[in-house]
Amino acid sequence: MSESSADLREVVRQRYAAAAAQVTDGGTACCGPQPIETDENFGSTLYAADDREALPAEAVAASLGCGNPTAVADLNEGERVLDLGSGGGIDVLLSARRVGPTGKAYGLDMTEEMLALALANTAKAGATNVEFLKGNIEAIPLPANTIDVVISNCVINLSTDKAAVFAETFRVLKPGGRIGVSDVVSDDDLTPDQRAERGSYVGCIAGALSFTEYREGLEAAGFTGVEITSTHEVAEGMHSAIVRAVKPTNVRRALMHVAAEMAVEKC
Ligand SMILES: C[S@@+](CC[C@H](N)C(=O)[O-])C[C@H]1O[C@@H](n2cnc3c(N)ncnc32)[C@H](O)[C@@H]1O
Numbered sequence: 001m002s003e004s005s006a007d008l009r010e011v012v013r014q015r016y017a018a019a020a021a022q023v024t025d026g027g028t029a030c031c032g033p034q035p036i037e038t039d040e041n042f043g044s045t046l047y048a049a050d051d052r053e054a055l056p057a058e059a060v061a062a063s064l065g066c067g068n069p070t071a072v073a074d075l076n077e078g079e080r081v082l083d084l085g086s087g088g089g090i091d092v093l094l095s096a097r098r099v100g101p102t103g104k105a106y107g108l109d110m111t112e113e114m115l116a117l118a119l120a121n122t123a124k125a126g127a128t129n130v131e132f133l134k135g136n137i138e139a140i141p142l143p144a145n146t147i148d149v150v151i152s153n154c155v156i157n158l159s160t161d162k163a164a165v166f167a168e169t170f171r172v173l174k175p176g177g178r179i180g181v182s183d184v185v186s187d188d189d190l191t192p193d194q195r196a197e198r199g200s201y202v203g204c205i206a207g208a209l210s211f212t213e214y215r216e217g218l219e220a221a222g223f224t225g226v227e228i229t230s231t232h233e234v235a236e237g238m239h240s241a242i243v244r245a246v247k248p249t250n251v252r253r254a255l256m257h258v259a260a261e262m263a264v265e266k267c
């Protein structure tokens with residue numbers, strides 16, 4: 001990783017460590033005195049009331065997402081779910097309820113303070129089919145072909161190596177596994193500078209991919225059936241979007257197809 005990428009990741013880590021401390025001190029991560037994001041486009045208001053009521057108040061207060069991936073991922077009893085950038089644990093705890101005692105929900109986050117908050121929230125919720133892992137979403141600490149569904153809520157835009165996130169997501173999913181992600185996505189005609197004019201990197205705006213970049217990134221990793229749907233605008237030309245995609249059951253054939261497409265592009 002280049003020095004500037006490492007610096008940027010450290011800025012992100014510090015910002016979310018501070019957000020976790022805000023919740024631990026009795027505030028909310030989203031809209032406290034030093035807000036990360038300051039409007040109704042982010043945080044717990046994006047969840048249905050019965051979802052919020054089923055969780056510890058601190059898990060709800062820690063919500064920093066831009067959507068509700070558990071509502072779109074269509075989780076089933078017995079499935080294994082992984083949440084990339086799990087924060088205070090809201091989507092892990094909701095997933096754990098949906099997959100039930102025969103399933104399992106993993107949360108992965110690089111920020112120690114967020115992991116501590118998520119563990120405290122898990123204890124308050126009494127959830128037992130949950131495990132939190134410390135690590136980076138660019139190098140997921142799980143074996144290949146072990147996860148049914150990867151979810152994530154407003155995190156992939158924060159990564160300094162999105163190709164690695166897509167490749168790692170593909171690796172850990174079982175053949176036929178799927179992703180159901182909420183993320184900030186930009187209109188195709190906005191340059192990186194124009195995206196940065198609309199909001200900061202740590203505030204989940206400047207690092208967003210465009211719709212085409214997102215689709216191409218997922219397809220280059222081998223995903224098929226990519227669907228990216230805007231749910232609401234979070235800044236001019238910047239959207240909260242639902243991203244769905246599938247790891248094909250015949251991975252070898254899918255990767256040969258990607259390699260053939262890349263060879264054609266080079267000509
Ligand atoms: C915007 S918050 C979203 C948290 C949670 N998904 C939610 O909906 O409340 C971003 C989270 O992703 C984590 N994060 C950001 N970049 C990461 C990376 N490269 N690897 C692992 N975790 C990361 C941060 O520590 C933080 O907890």
